[in-house]
Amino acid sequence: MAGDRAGSVTGGVAGSVAGGARWVLHLDMDAFFASVEQLTRPTLADRPVLVGGLGPRGVVAGASYQARVFGARSAMPMGQARRRCPHATVLPPRFTLYQALSHEVMDVLGAASPVLEPVSVDEAFLEPPDLAGADPATVTAFATELRRAVRERTGLPASVGAGSGKQLAKIASELAKPDGLRVIPAAEQDAVLGPLPVRALWGIGPVSGETLRKVGIDTIGMLAATDAREVVGLLGSAMGSELHRLARGVDDRPVAPRGAAKQISAETTFDTDLTAMTAVHTAVEKITAAVHRRLLADGRAARTVTVKARTADFTTTTRSETTAFASRELSTLSAMARRLADTAVGEGGVRLLGVSVSGFSEAPPLALFDAVPSAQGWTTAGPVGLDPVALDPAALDPAALDPAVVDLGTDAGAGAGAGAVANEASDPDRPWRAGDDAHHADHGHGWVQGSGHGRVTVRFETRASGPGPARTMDAADPALTRADPLLSWRPEGPAER
Numbered sequence: 001m002a003g004d005r006a007g008s009v010t011g012g013v014a015g016s017v018a019g020g021a022r023w024v025l026h027l028d029m030d031a032f033f034a035s036v037e038q039l040t041r042p043t044l045a046d047r048p049v050l051v052g053g054l055g056p057r058g059v060v061a062g063a064s065y066q067a068r069v070f071g072a073r074s075a076m077p078m079g080q081a082r083r084r085c086p087h088a089t090v091l092p093p094r095f096t097l098y099q100a101l102s103h104e105v106m107d108v109l110g111a112a113s114p115v116l117e118p119v120s121v122d123e124a125f126l127e128p129p130d131l132a133g134a135d136p137a138t139v140t141a142f143a144t145e146l147r148r149a150v151r152e153r154t155g156l157p158a159s160v161g162a163g164s165g166k167q168l169a170k171i172a173s174e175l176a177k178p179d180g181l182r183v184i185p186a187a188e189q190d191a192v193l194g195p196l197p198v199r200a201l202w203g204i205g206p207v208s209g210e211t212l213r214k215v216g217i218d219t220i221g222m223l224a225a226t227d228a229r230e231v232v233g234l235l236g237s238a239m240g241s242e243l244h245r246l247a248r249g250v251d252d253r254p255v256a257p258r259g260a261a262k263q264i265s266a267e268t269t270f271d272t273d274l275t276a277m278t279a280v281h282t283a284v285e286k287i288t289a290a291v292h293r294r295l296l297a298d299g300r301a302a303r304t305v306t307v308k309a310r311t312a313d314f315t316t317t318t319r320s321e322t323t324a325f326a327s328r329e330l331s332t333l334s335a336m337a338r339r340l341a342d343t344a345v346g347e348g349g350v351r352l353l354g355v356s357v358s359g360f361s362e363a364p365p366l367a368l369f370d371a372v373p374s375a376q377g378w379t380t381a382g383p384v385g386l387d388p389v390a391l392d393p394a395a396l397d398p399a400a401l402d403p404a405v406v407d408l409g410t411d412a413g414a415g416a417g418a419g420a421v422a423n424e425a426s427d428p429d430r431p432w433r434a435g436d437d438a439h440h441a442d443h444g445h446g447w448v449q450g451s452g453h454g455r456v457t458v459r460f461e462t463r464a465s466g467p468g469p470a471r472t473m474d475a476a477d478p479a480l481t482r483a484d485p486l487l488s489w490r491p492e493g494p495a496e497r
């Protein structure tokens, strides 16, 4: 049996692993946001889907694998992603639904292992006590059951990696994607780690990566083979010894539940002090973008932005700004950070810049991300296999159905300010927008595929219904009302649990 063979492999090296065979698992949902859209809007199941802001400064928050084939990626400007994948369906994020499904996933993981460390809305580490010292076949069986349980509860695919520590587990889950499982026995970990670029190591930044590259250390294997003293000389004692240990597969960091972080921050120390304000703005935007990526991964929005600046004489100044509504929009956070930098940076060169966001809320107004124009012309989520029979031809502006001509000139998020947009989001009378959840008295639950000229096209389908028909109707049809996004996943309402 495969289990016997795998077991003997581990048995041979177990004695050399300090503290016995530890098994850490990393579960990562596959293309989480996009997968949720494909699950609950079945017409999109096999299609390229981009989730994110549609405004001129919109950013991709999620891309389905069918869109990734064309080079679309998370954190990419939406305009760039749409040029790479013009036939993608573009939808505003439904964070309340993603959050609800995240809770379901964490619930399954918590039941499987008391030692659980959620990393973000769609990934977590586990170290099931029962697996301590287990052979790879047992770990494989456990992880297979875990993936099955997550899919049964949510309908969504997840990948799992397993190894002797967090670093290996995370690398393994990456290798397993999509919808896969990779167990790395201790005897194989050097062979897996060795060829990977040093940049794949946990916690290594661009500066350290470049330092190593300059002396010819390109792979994790090369770093592992380098003398520890030399690595410390290159990277400093704290980072050098930590990275050297990780490169050799030594990773005893515990899997532990974390309290929710109070802030998300990033900072950069410059090789040469920045003296021009344009350089400061460019740097602040870059740092804010990095903070923003982690904010999105955490599924949160922030009210407060803080900028820290340290000048050449080591004077440190911080400036903060807090808004009425939490935002997760890069353009909003970036503009705040730039403004703050203007006042935080004094005379003389800037040696260090930092940006942090805090004052989190988990469920920001959806409209902050949803800058789809609505007042003028027809807007659409893009091609979703439009059903020509169901569409009312009189309502169709054929040119407008081409996503390339969707009007991107209205950026409600940036132009109107967060407060105005938030108010609009809670306004039941605001116009229908692509991606809205809707309920019709006769046709049930659906989602808005396009709207304009007083008409709205709704595709009536849920996770349970399978692909459904699109129907075009009067936007003011009293039978059509706004609906809870959760009903697209669980049409029958809350289960009795």
Ligand SMILES: [Mg+2]
Pocket: 028, 029, 030, 031, 032, 122, 123
């Ligand atoms: Mg993921």
